[in-house]
Amino acid sequence: MSSLAQQPGIAEQMAALGSAWLPTEPLSRHTSLGVGGPADLVRVRDLRRLAELIADLRRRGVNWRLLGGGTNLLVVDEGLEDVVLHLRREPDGVRFDGPRVEVPAAANLGTAVMECAKRNLGGMEGLIGVPGTVGGALHMNAGAYGTQIGDVVRAVTVYRGSAGRVEVLRTEDVRFEYRHSSFAANDILLSVSLELPERPYEEILERIKQCNQKRRVSQPIKEKSAGCIFKNPPGHSTGRMIDELGLKGARLGGAVISERHANFIVNRYGATAADIFRLMDLIREKVLKAYGLELEEEVIVWRN
Ligand SMILES: Cc1cc2nc3c(=O)[nH]c(=O)nc-3n(C[C@H](O)[C@H](O)[C@H](O)COP(=O)(O)OP(=O)(O)OC[C@H]3O[C@@H](n4cnc5c(N)ncnc54)[C@H](O)[C@@H]3O)c2cc1C
Incomplete structure (x- = not known):
């Protein structure tokens, strides 16, 4: 409380x-x-x-x-x-001006990708299937299948906690890195302006279908998860290492290492956060021992 x-x-x-x-x-x-x-x-x-x-x-x-x-x-x-x-999600949603698009941060990312596609605007197809909001995607610099949201950002409207006012940041004011952005912890992202390449709708839709299909095959999308739990260390795939260690299917309490994607922990049997932390510790320990690599969390942990 x-x-x-x-x-x-x-x-x-x-x-x-x-x-x-x-x-x-x-x-x-x-x-x-x-x-x-x-x-x-x-x-x-x-x-x-x-x-x-x-x-x-x-x-x-x-x-x-x-x-x-x-x-x-x-x-x-x-x-x-x-x-x-x-x-709260803004009722007026996504606004278009030629190849430029203004999207509220509280908008659903997948809905925004589809709305852009319908206007013949591509460049975000790889992000289809990344759940959550546009604001969360910007904060994390979400990415998949060769696309990361930071690549198509022109400007971000931010309430800056430190200054106590709303500012517009240009692309050059923000660093987008692998699953990380340089926004401050007390920045509240309000909306983003994107610039997207124009392409035929059918072409965009085809690519969206391919990405959806890849995701369905390779990820446990019907189970409760937070996507990849750990980042990939440079030059390594965390999922592959966990798989090679024979940890797929390992269970602690209600949490299980997905058989479909070893870097996903799924809440299959009424897991607690403590179960998930224990499974994360187990992965961290085994990867360190076998590969000499310290894994960094991709999931954001909220504790007091
Ligand atoms: C099945 C599944 C598949 C996934 N696949 C991918 C993938 O392919 N690629 C990928 O990158 N991620 C993936 N993820 C992880 C997750 O979907 C992304 O990180 C997503 O962008 C998080 O958005 P969110 O709105 O849910 O953010 P939250 O989880 O709610 O928050 C994440 C962080 O962003 C901050 N934040 C959220 N909104 C704002 C805002 N408006 N202003 C400032 N800060 C904000 C929060 O404070 C928090 O620190 C996947 C997750 C699942 C469950």
């Missing part, structure tokens, strides 16, 4: 700031892994009042974190003391 929950009339005060108050919300409901204890959730309904909301939280000494689609998050079982902010 956050310190905010102890303050009288907080639901009304959040409503006055254009947000909804959802106390002790189980985060397992908001993460694709289906694990995570409770936290006080603030659903930001009016983005124009975001600065006021953050200033209010700061005055009260309350720390916050930002939840996107929850598809790359591992949240501890005991829950969080920080407040979790969740941005």
